[in-house]
Amino acid sequence: MVFAWGTHCEATNKEMHHLDSNQEEADTRLLLHAVDATASGATTIEIVSPDTDVFALSSRRYSDLCPESLFVTGKGERHREIRPGPIVCALGPEKTAALPGFHAWGRADNTGSFAGNN
Numbered sequence: 001m002v003f004a005w006g007t008h009c010e011a012t013n014k015e016m017h018h019l020d021s022n023q024e025e026a027d028t029r030l031l032l033h034a035v036d037a038t039a040s041g042a043t044t045i046e047i048v049s050p051d052t053d054v055f056a057l058s059s060r061r062y063s064d065l066c067p068e069s070l071f072v073t074g075k076g077e078r079h080r081e082i083r084p085g086p087i088v089c090a091l092g093p094e095k096t097a098a099l100p101g102f103h104a105w106g107r108a109d110n111t112g113s114f115a116g117n118n
Contacts, residue, residue, distance in 0.1 A: 004029060027054045035064045044068040050075075055082070056103040059096055062088045 002011045002019075009019035019036055023029050027049070034045050043066055047058050055071050062069065062084050071082040088096050 002033065004033070009033075027051060027057060030054060031057050031061050034058070034069070035061060038064060038066045038069075042066055044070070046070045046072050046081075048072040053100070053103055055084070056099040059084045059088050059091075060100050062096070 007022050009016045050073055058071055074080050
């Protein structure tokens, strides 16, 4: 079991200080942990997030992840598992590398709302 809080990372059965990070967003820390898990021998990884920017980041880093990686998103009946591999293969390395920048430029991860409105 791995625990991360603030800038610290600890685990119940191994040293994890190499994952200490000042990254504020969990989005980028998720990928640090997924890449580390792959390097430690993980054969499957599920990256769970409702955010499209995490999908863009996980697609960008797909070559650093185990081939059986899944992106899991949604809730209830809208829950779905997406295999990034076929998408990364179809896009190719240059377009995949551009995904995070394009996503940020397109402001797709920002949603506006007014207080009290749903």
